[in-house]
Amino acid sequence: MAEKEKRILVGMSGGIDSSSVCIMLQEQGYEVVGVTMRTWDIPSHFSVPGQEQPDDVLEAQALAARLGIEHHVADVRKEFKDVIVRYFIDEYMRGRTPNPCVMCNPLFKERILCEWADRTGCAWIATGHYCRLEDINGNRYIVTGDDPAKDQSYFLWKLPQEILKRMLFPLGGMTKAEVRQYLASKGFEAKAKGGESMEICFIDKDYREFLKEHCPDIDERIGPGWFVDSKGLKLGQHKGFAYYTVGQRKGLEIALGKPMYVLKINPNKNTVMLGDAEQLKTEYMLVEDVNAVDMDELLSCRNLSVRIRYRSRPIPCRIARVDDSHLLVKFLGEASAITPGQSAVFYENNRVLGGGFIAFQQGVKKLAEICQFSM
Structure with missing residues (x-):
């Protein structure tokens, strides 16, 4: 590999997954450069009174020093608040349920990783996501990880091709248990026994308390x-x-x-x-802001399924195009609790073809009467 081709930027959280990625890539001959984003400070991120940096930054720095790799800290707290936290609050204020991780990946984390990769002369970017990549006809597709309990393909449907073609997901073919075992075998026994990170990294309490704290006039406005x-x-x-x-x-x-x-x-x-629970069930769903690797492929897929929330089972479906940014979904299996603001992610077997956000569902029955669904 040419010198730049050997340099790879790893998004380091200081946890089990990104630590394992760093070690794996070093073993494969890459020159690893780490960057840790400081996005949001909450008390549980600081173990010692007066500690200047949160625990994840300190852990990443310690690992980088032990492995002898270049490491940087990106203090992006202001941008994170302006982009991701603002989106989170605004969605609830619109009567929708946000998907902060879905928005964070393309709008924030991977964008910043790309900027740091360019700044540090890295050709590639790697993260600890549990998913895989597959190249077909010049396009790069996200594919589900081998560990169904950890698969994170659902969160990545908005990533554009220009980012995906620079990315590596070294853990996609492993289970979490195998990653822990690997890390322990490399002399990091204590870290291998560590806990999981929070699902929403900036909330350590009920989201309603968070809304009240960061939108003090919420009760007056609503x-x-x-x-x-x-x-x-x-x-x-x-x-x-x-x-x-x-x-x-x-x-x-x-x-x-x-x-x-x-x-x-x-x-x-x-x-x-x-x-009641029976009234939550539905046959149709309207999806907006659709992003597909290949829209024609998505519309013509004969073996299509959709996931309507993280960890939910894929539901077989048919789709019809309403306009340039909306799809109407017809479920071929039981679907319940269609939640505006959440992601609908479309799969052909284990390959992500695209996704969109679940829209408000007014007028869905009328659309169903006029739309032509894929057969």
Whole structure:
């Protein structure tokens, strides 16, 4: 390999996965350069009073020193707040349930990794995501990782080709247990026994408390509203639509004699519709802001399935194009709790063909009557 071709930038969190990636790539002959992003400080990230850097930065620095690799810290707290945290708050204020990890990868983390790769003369970028890559007809596709319990392909559907073609995912063919075993075998026994990172890295409590903290006037802007049934009948008051999400059953603080779920949220009227589990089921779903590796391939796929939330099973489906940015999905299996703001990710077997965000579902039945679905 040419000198630049041997240099690879690794996004280092100081944890099990990125640490293993660094060691693997060194063994494969790469010159590893590490960068750790300081995105958001919360008290649990600091073990010692007066500590200047959070634990993940210190752990990454220690690993880099032990491996003898170049390491950088990117302090991107302001940008993270302006882009990802603002998106998170804005989505709840719109009556939607955000997917911060989906937005963070293309808009933030991988973009910053690309910038640092260029700055440090690295041809390649690697992360500890549990997924694989496959090249077909000049396109690069994300493929599910071999560990179904850790597969992270769902979060990466928005990554553009220009980034994917620079990336490596060394852990995609391994299980988490195998990664832990590998790390221990390299003399990092204590780290190999470490815990998992939080699902949403900037929240260490209930998201409702986070909204109140970072949007202090939320109760003035929204205020109490009405729980209603599917016919519009008022059932009782709620605290404000931003505090609820479709499919929610616990924490409604209303007694109606049987388990009730959030069916729909109407931010314009500040109403939250409740119903039973059967009413959560649906045959159709509208998806917006669609991104596909090859739109013609997605539209013509005969073996298509869709995941509507992380860790959910793929549901066989058919799709119809509504316009340039919207697809109507017809489920061929049971689907429930369609949640606006979450991602719908389309697969052919284990290969990601594209994805989009679940839209508000008004008018879906009328669209179903006029759309022509793929056969």
